[in-house]
Amino acid sequence: MASQPPWGRSFAKAADERGKTAPRRGGMQPPLFPGGGGGAYWSGSLPWLTVIKACGRFKMSISETRRARRLDSLNPLAVTLDVPLPKKRLMPKKTFWGDQEPLSKIPFKIMRGHKHIVSSCHFCVDDTKLLSGSYDCTVKLWDAMDGSVVQDFKPSPEGPVLECSVTADSRRIVAASYDKTVKAWDLETGKLLWEISHETFIASCKFSPDGKYVVSGLDVDCGICITDAKNATTVSHIKDHHERSVMACCFDPDSQKVASVSLDRSIKIWDVTSQATLLTITKAHANAISNCCFTFSGHFLCTSSWDKTLKIWNVHTGEFRNQGACVTLMRGHEGCVSSCHFARDTSILVSGGFDRTVAVWDVGEGYRKLSLKGHNDWVMDVAISSNKKWILSASKDRTMRLWNIEDIDEIPLVMECKKTLGIKVKQCEGCDRPFSIYESDIFSETVTQCVFCRMEAKDLAEASLSSERVGSLASECSLDKEEHGH
Numbered sequence: 001m002a003s004q005p006p007w008g009r010s011f012a013k014a015a016d017e018r019g020k021t022a023p024r025r026g027g028m029q030p031p032l033f034p035g036g037g038g039g040a041y042w043s044g045s046l047p048w049l050t051v052i053k054a055c056g057r058f059k060m061s062i063s064e065t066r067r068a069r070r071l072d073s074l075n076p077l078a079v080t081l082d083v084p085l086p087k088k089r090l091m092p093k094k095t096f097w098g099d100q101e102p103l104s105k106i107p108f109k110i111m112r113g114h115k116h117i118v119s120s121c122h123f124c125v126d127d128t129k130l131l132s133g134s135y136d137c138t139v140k141l142w143d144a145m146d147g148s149v150v151q152d153f154k155p156s157p158e159g160p161v162l163e164c165s166v167t168a169d170s171r172r173i174v175a176a177s178y179d180k181t182v183k184a185w186d187l188e189t190g191k192l193l194w195e196i197s198h199e200t201f202i203a204s205c206k207f208s209p210d211g212k213y214v215v216s217g218l219d220v221d222c223g224i225c226i227t228d229a230k231n232a233t234t235v236s237h238i239k240d241h242h243e244r245s246v247m248a249c250c251f252d253p254d255s256q257k258v259a260s261v262s263l264d265r266s267i268k269i270w271d272v273t274s275q276a277t278l279l280t281i282t283k284a285h286a287n288a289i290s291n292c293c294f295t296f297s298g299h300f301l302c303t304s305s306w307d308k309t310l311k312i313w314n315v316h317t318g319e320f321r322n323q324g325a326c327v328t329l330m331r332g333h334e335g336c337v338s339s340c341h342f343a344r345d346t347s348i349l350v351s352g353g354f355d356r357t358v359a360v361w362d363v364g365e366g367y368r369k370l371s372l373k374g375h376n377d378w379v380m381d382v383a384i385s386s387n388k389k390w391i392l393s394a395s396k397d398r399t400m401r402l403w404n405i406e407d408i409d410e411i412p413l414v415m416e417c418k419k420t421l422g423i424k425v426k427q428c429e430g431c432d433r434p435f436s437i438y439e440s441d442i443f444s445e446t447v448t449q450c451v452f453c454r455m456e457a458k459d460l461a462e463a464s465l466s467s468e469r470v471g472s473l474a475s476e477c478s479l480d481k482e483e484h485g486h
Contacts, residue, residue: 106370106372106403106404106405106408106411107403107404108372108374108401108402108403108404109147109401109402110147110399110400110401111130111132111142111147111399111400111401111402112147112398112399113140113142113149114132114134114136114138114140114398114399115134115136115398116134116135116136116160116398117134117135117160117380117395117396117398118132118133118134118135118380118381118394118395118396118398118399118400119133119134119135119160119161119162119163119380119381119394120132120133120161120162120163120164120165120175120380120381120394121133121381121382121383121392121393121394121400122164122165122166122383122392123144123383123384123385123386123390123392124141124166124170124173124187125170125187126170126386127144127385127386127387127389127390128143128144128145129141129142129143129144129150129170130142130143130144130392130400130402131164131166131173132164132394132400133161133162133163133164133175134160134161134398135160135161136160137156137157137158137159137160137161137177138152138153138156138157138161139152139153139156139157139161139164139173139175139185140152140153141153141187142400144390144402147402151187151190153173153175153185153190153192154190154192155192157175157177157178157179157181157183158177158179158181159177159178159179159180159181160177160178161175161176161177161178162176162177162178162202162203162204163175163176163203163204163205163206164176164205165205165206165207165214166187166207167207167211167229168207168209168210168211169211170187171186171187171188171211172184172185172186172187172193172207172211172229173185173187174205174207174214174229175205176202176203176204176205176216177202178201180197180198180199180200180201180202181195181196181197181198181202182195182196182198182202182205182214182216182227183195184214184229184232194231194232195232196227196232198216198218198225199220199221200218200219200220200221201218201219201220202216202217202218202219203217203218203219203245203246203247203248204216204217204246204247204248204249205217206249206250206251207229207251208229208251208255209251209253209254209255210255211229212228212229212230212255213226213227213228213229213235213251213255213272214226214227214229215227215249215250215251215258216249217246217247217248217249217260218239218245218246219245219246220245221239221240222239222240222241222242222243222244222245222246222262223237223238223239223240223241223242223246224236224237224238224241224246224249224258224260224270225237225238226258226272235272236270236272236275238270241260241268241270241277242260242262242263242264242266242268243262243264243266244262244263244264245262245263246260246261246262247261247262247263247288247289247290247291248260248261248289248290248291248292249261249292250292250293250294251294252294252298252315253294253296253297253298254298255272256271256272256273257269257270257271257272257278257298257315258270258272259292259294259301259315260292261284261289261290261291261292261303262288262289263288263289264288265282265283265284265285265286265287265288265289265305266280266281266282266283266284266289267279267280267281267284267289267292267301267303267313268280268281269301269315279315281313284303284305284311284313285303285305285306285307285309285311286305286307286309287305287306287307287336288305288306289303289304289305289306290304290305290306290336290337290338290339291303291304291337291338291339291340292304292340293340293341293342294315294342295342295346296342296344296345296346297346298315299314299315299316300312300313300314300315300346301313301315302340302342302349303340304337304338304339304340304351305336305337306336306337307336308333308334308335308336308337308353309332309337310332310337310340310349310351310361312363331368332351332353332359332361332368332371333351333353333354333355333357333359334353334355334357335353335354335355336353336354337351337352337353337354338352338353338354338378338379338380338381339351339352339379339380339381339382340352340382341382341383341384342363342384343384343388344386344388345388346363347362347363347364347388348360348361348362348363348369348384348388349361349363350382350383350384350391351382352379352380352381352382352393352394353378353379354378354379356373356375356376356377356378356379356395357371357372357373357375357379358371358372358375358379358382358391358393358401358403359371359372360372360391360405360408369408370405370408370411370413372391372393372401372403374401375393375395375396375397375399375401376395376397377395377396377397378395378396379393379394379395379396380394380395380396381393381394382394388405388406389404389405389406390402390403390404390405390406391403391405428448428449428453429448429449429453430449430453431449431453
């Protein structure tokens, strides 16, 4: 320890021996405290009052002392201090629910669990469970409420899962993978029911609504394969159905027709009973067609494309809807559109794109109600719950997002959009469903049916007119025969 300064001992001695001269060491004269004369040296004892006053000039105030202690307590090098460090404030745990845009106010939940691209997603078990397929070679069942994985179906495919599907009664699931196989499991028990192998890659697979068939879209074969869902036997195998690889396929609501879309930009409708192609639409889009889905009535088919558009078709006539939805649906995504899905009542269409967004469309008037942003990479697949309250999206960012759109029409962004477009809501006299119409339309007061009921009425009128023409022609022929006979 360093020796005490000589003047320190002098002060101590002066405190004990009043009036005595403090010893000096080595002839050093300690300087007087300020105020005792410039350059003067201490030559004798000092009275207590002078000592106290001098020491008081070096002491800090009580507030300064406390502040110094607080600063010392934050000094990482002050290891010798006994002052405890201030306790760390506990921050509330961050949850996955939140608003994805300041004006949209759409709550969402992030589902994490896959280790690679999530390629396919579905609602099942009355919208309480979610089904997903991924490039990590797994098919998972999720709890929609807490986002936990309920079932990981085994044996897992040996290649990336490209698509999965579930029956309408949520009893069985099927998945197509890059290992050229299609596997079916029991959803409740997780037991593998059957497995079939193809000679080519399988790009798509879907259950029929009645659960009797599974349709697979084939890559190299450029065709489709329809399989019996009970015993895994082949019902139909149509090779070279398209000129290039099939991208997607699906059944109509009656489970009697199969729609398929391809890289060759064509759409085909295949009849299961007659084993024949009912409709072919060539050059339906300007680029490859990525996906397709039927309306619940089965009269219309929506197609999504890499040309950044979606189109709605009348599958009875093959006519492209030139008015309403199709014109505006071309301005929904800034990149390739990967997927599409109708709500059960056809009032809403949901699409996902490579621009990382999910678009929510008003089908009746064909405008985009809202764009859901939040994914960090391509949106690969979308689904909408049967009650229209939830949207599910699967992404290349290895996550799924569950969006709550129950109050979508009360969102400021949607209300502002309707106000800008001049849209009002009316009740359809044909199907009792609400539909939107532009207030500026000169026929807005006379239009009483939604666009789908109007299209169906037009088809019936044309069919009736055609039958009348056939009838009148037959009558003319019979009259001609009678005249020639006479």
